[in-house]
Amino acid sequence: MHMRSRTLLAWSLWLGTFGCLAGGLAVTLAVTRPLTADVLLQGAGDAIPWLLFATIGLVLTLRRPTNPIGWLYTAAGLVWTLNVPLDPWVDQLLRTGRPLPLAARLAALAGDSLWAVGLALAVTLPLLLLPNGRLRSRRWRIVVVASVAGTAMNVVGWCLSPDPMTQTLRPVAKPFALDGWAGSAATVVHWVGWVMTFASIPAAAVCLVLRFRASRGIERQQLRWVAAGATAAVVGPLLLIPLEAFGLLPTVDAFSWPLLLSVPVAIAVAVLRYRLWDLDRLVSRTVTYAVVTGLLVLPYLVIVLATTQLIEGSGSLAVAAATLAAAAAFSPLRRRVQDLVDRRFNRRRYDAVRTVGAFAVRLREQVDLDALHAELLGVVDQTMQPTQASLWLRPAADPGPR
Secondary structure, three states: OOHHHHHHHHHHHHHHHHHHHHHHHHHHHHHOOOOOHHHHHHHHHHHHHHHHHHHHHHHHHHHOOOOHHHHHHHHHHHHHHOOHHHHHHHHHHHHHOOOOOHHHHHHHHHHHHOHHHHHHHHHHHHHHHOOOOOOOOHHHHHHHHHHHHHHHHHHHHHHHOOOOEOOOOOOEOOOOOOOHHHHHHHHHHHHHHHHHHHHHHHHHHHHHHHHHHHOOHHHHHHHHHHHHHHHHHHHHHHHHHHHHHOOOOOOOOHHHHHHHHHHHHHHHHHHHOOOHHHHHHHHHHHHHHHHHHHHHHHHHHHHHHHHHHHOOOOHHHHHHHHHHHHHHHHHHHHHHHHHHHHHHHOHHHHHHHHHHHHHHHHHOOOOOHHHHHHHHHHHHHHHHOOOOOOOOOOOOOOOOOO
16 A cells, blocks of 8 residues: 555544544534533543544554554544444433334444454553564464454344343334344354453563563663553552542543553553663653652641541631641652652663762862773763763863863
8 A cells, every 4th residue: 555545544544533532522412411510520531531532543553554453443443433423312312212213223332342353452452462563472362363253243132132231321222133043143252252352452562571571672762651551550540539529520420541551651652762861761760759649638638627527717827737738748758759760660760860979979070180081981871871981181281171
């Protein structure tokens, strides 16, 4: 495929996702009653992750068109949003108790079954192809086949099984449901496909772990980005769930955004090889500020709530006192936590800081110029690890800098 055709296809997939989301907004404005700000905010919160997901895929396809991971992401974004334009219409029909026409039932069936296709496109296959878009070896083809076949069996079996749809506001009968032994067979096919679909995900994760253990150089740095994204996908929701409990998030499901987007963003950075050498510092700083935020926010909230309950009418005083205490503790606590985190996540920087600090102490007592020359070069070699290093000293007779 020519470069121009690839670019056109990439933009077409992204515009398809954007068009589905825009269509969902238009239908919401036309049919949803009562139309409230909460409805629009919830819809925007649901749409933003899918649009960002498709955008990540678009960037990858434009920058690395030969790597299939970007194409998988753009396709997943489109698949996950195909049912969005008709979802508000289906929900409104179900709220008002009116019967669903065939088009509405088809839209509901798409939303009820295509999640499996998006899961294979966005999770299983990218894990198998990271970071260069090729399988680790031929034997991993069986996982690809299991994922694709399981997804197809899952979707087809679910569409034909007699069980009602479950992703709608209330159970709805499927338009192609089979009865009798045929329906039972479809149910068995669905569950076999479901097992194959979800069994492929840990198998793909094992493939990634094995690839990381055998990787060297740039590839290892790329896979470390993926590991950092996976960590953020787990830690992010845990940090945001308490904020949701206090109503501090823009939407109800905003805590799930790191879970959806951390790994795709990390994969995009890894594939594009952008500033790989900053990963240690980024991870250590991210972990540090996350830990410090948790250690400060939780006591802050406890102090404010407890003081407000114990002393009637002193809410403002409690907030001011807790704010001053948090501000006073931030810098010392951050330095302490940063030191602990660097020991674990950024050992090279931690050792370098210790080496430079020890040299600074010896420097105040060192008077031998030759010894200082050798020691300075040793510190530079230990901390910066250059290919070669030399020290030039200006002669004492030189009147000034050139």
